[in-house]
Amino acid sequence: MSDPSSPSTxxxxxxxxxxxxxxxxxxAISPASSVFIIAPGVVGQAGSGAFWSFVIAAVVGVFMAFVYxxxxxxxxxxxGEYAIVARTLGRLPGFVTLGLLMVTQLLIIAVIALGVGTYLEVLIPGLSGPVVAAVTTAGATVLAVFDIKLNAWITGIFLAIEMVALVVVSALGFLDPARPLSELLSAPVAAADGVVGPASAGLIVGAAAVAIxxxxxxxxAVYFGEETTNAHRGIAKTILxxxxxxVxxxxxxxxxxxxxxxxxxxxFASDNMMSYFVNAQAGSTVNTVISLAVALxxxxxxxAIxxxxxxxxFSTGRDAAWPGSLSRSLAAIHPRTGTPWIATVVxxxxxxxxxxxxxxxxxVVTATSIVAVYGALCLAAINGRRNGSTAHAAYRMPWFPVAPVLALAALLYVVYQNALDPVIGRPSLLITLGIGVVSALYYLLVLRRRGQWVLRGPEDEASVADPALR
Structure with missing residues (x-):
């Protein structure tokens, strides 16, 4: 039984x-990081068809944004997602979602941090990528312990710098185009075995999975719902x-x-596509400046992540997902900064x-887990409308159930495409399944038996955070 109004919460x-x-x-999304680190993977797969891959991903994004x-x-x-799924689909699906997110979120921090060394190498050749990533992560952790408002200002300043870098990159392409837009729209090309030819629809749609x-x-944004004023309306606006x-x-x-x-x-053949482009259009000095902006x-x-x-x-500790002393430690709030400082350090x-x-x-571990989480949220949105567990939502998506149904269809296609990939996609699906099974076993054999997984929320929202209390 939920007890979010407990005095010790x-x-x-x-x-x-x-x-x-x-x-x-x-x-956290970091558009510059996505453009410079993830987008080359889309271009490498779909070639100039990457334009359509990103458009398809944007459509799926709209559906998922409505759901979120x-x-x-x-x-x-x-x-976040696990707390939502547990309250709308049930505790077992909720804990499986938690297991996927716990593994994925920690690994994603490392994946992103490893990109810092790549872009700092323009100034300091020979840097050790893992060491730079570890120093970056440790430094970010120290900042994260401080007041959330201070961190909002810090991230805002850094975000402005990366947006300027993206404006510069955009200007370099649009002010001196080498081909017309119609060529991207009607005749996309891709490289296969070093030979450039027409990009197939399968390649473009498959690459959309990476663009997503x-x-x-x-x-x-939902993770900051307990720290945002008027969160029930504000978080929905933030997501959209x-x-x-x-996009x-x-x-x-x-x-x-x-x-x-x-x-x-x-x-297509370049090891660093974005550096190739900036170098070709503006020279090494501008490339160095842009690279530093990307590192930032x-x-x-x-x-942010x-x-x-x-x-x-922190929420897993408050919900008593782990042995008693560990849960209590993770749920600790710093008396001065008001932040979950032990959870942040861990x-x-x-x-x-x-x-x-x-x-x-x-x-490989992180490649498909987000697809499973998205799928769980789509089902949560449908079930929430059916059983009334989301009836108190301040925002209601338009054209329900179009968004979750179409998003599920797109996600199933992404799973199918990943299953055809023996290098990353298929192993990733198997690992995602394995994490889900282990999480389910932990819930069934440990948490459910002891009956101590308590879904808690902030006291000032107790009446709406859990329908059982209304």
Whole structure:
């Protein structure tokens, strides 16, 4: 039985306005990091068809943003997706979602941090990627312990710098195009075995799975629901605005690169596509400045994702998901900063250690778990309407159930495409399944037997956070 009104329930401090939450959310998405680190993977697979891959991903993003906004407006809790799924689909699906997120979020911090060294190498050749990533993660962890409002300002300043870098990249392509937009729209090409030819629909749609990942993060606003004023309405607005800004901030520069690259075959063959493009269009000095801005964007993303993950870890402690003393420690709130400081330190330490793991291993483990989480949220939105558990939501998605149904269809296709990939996709699906099974066993054999997994929320929202209390 839920008991969010317990006197011992730890509470985060409400100090964020919607703008502050939006800044942290956009920093976690990190459009610059996506354009410079993830987008080349889409281009490498779909070639100039990457334009359509990002458009398809944006459509899926709209569907998922509607789903996120409705669910988050009903349950703006620091536990995020797992807290929502547990309250709408049931505790077993909720804990499986938690297991997937615990593994994925920690690994994603390391995956992103490993990109810092790549872009700092333009100034300091020969840097050790794992060491730079570990130092970056440790430094971000120290910042994350401080007041959330301070971190909103820090992420906002860094975000402004990366947005300027994306504007520069966009200008380099649009002001000096090497090919017309019509060529991208009607005759996309891709490289296969070193030969450039027409990009098939299968390649474009398959690459959309990676593009979906590059937009991912708009839903993370929900993790700050207990620290945002008027969260039931504000978080939904934040999610929708975050998606719109992200799509523009990523699709525009990617399009500019595809239009402005002097040679598409050279772009496709380049080890660092974005550096090739900036060098070709503006020279090494501008490339150095842009590279430093991207390194700063990655640092900003690491900080924002640590803030997000630590809220989830805090929530697991408050919900008594672990043995007693561990749960109590993770649920501790710093008396001065009002932040979950032990959960933040634990998150940072684990993520720092993971920076030394094999990068291919990190990518395989994280590649498809977000698809499973998205799927659970779509089912949660449908079931929430059916059983009334989201009836108190301040935001209601338009055209229900179009968004969750179409999103599920798109996600199933992504799963199918990943199953055909023996290198990353198929192993990743098996690992995702394995994490789900282990999580389910822990819930069934430990948590359910002892009856101590208590779904808690902030006291000031007890009446709406759990329908059982209304």
């Amino acid at each position: 730890p509470a985060l401090r409400r100090g964020l306005k919607v703008l502050g939450t939006l800044l942290i959310t956009l920093s 906004a409705e669910l988050a407006s009903a349950y703006p809790l620091s536990g 990942f590059s937009y991912n993060g708009y839903g993370s 605005w975050a998606l719109v800004i992200t 523009i901030a990523e699709l525009v520069p990617v399009t500019a690169v595809l239009l402005g690259a002097p040679s598409l075959p050279e772009l 964007a990655i640092l900003n993303a690491v900080l 640590i803030l997000i993950t630590s809220r989830m870890v 998150t940072g330490v684990l993520a720092t250690a993971l920076c030394f793991a094999d990068k291919d291993f990190l990518l």
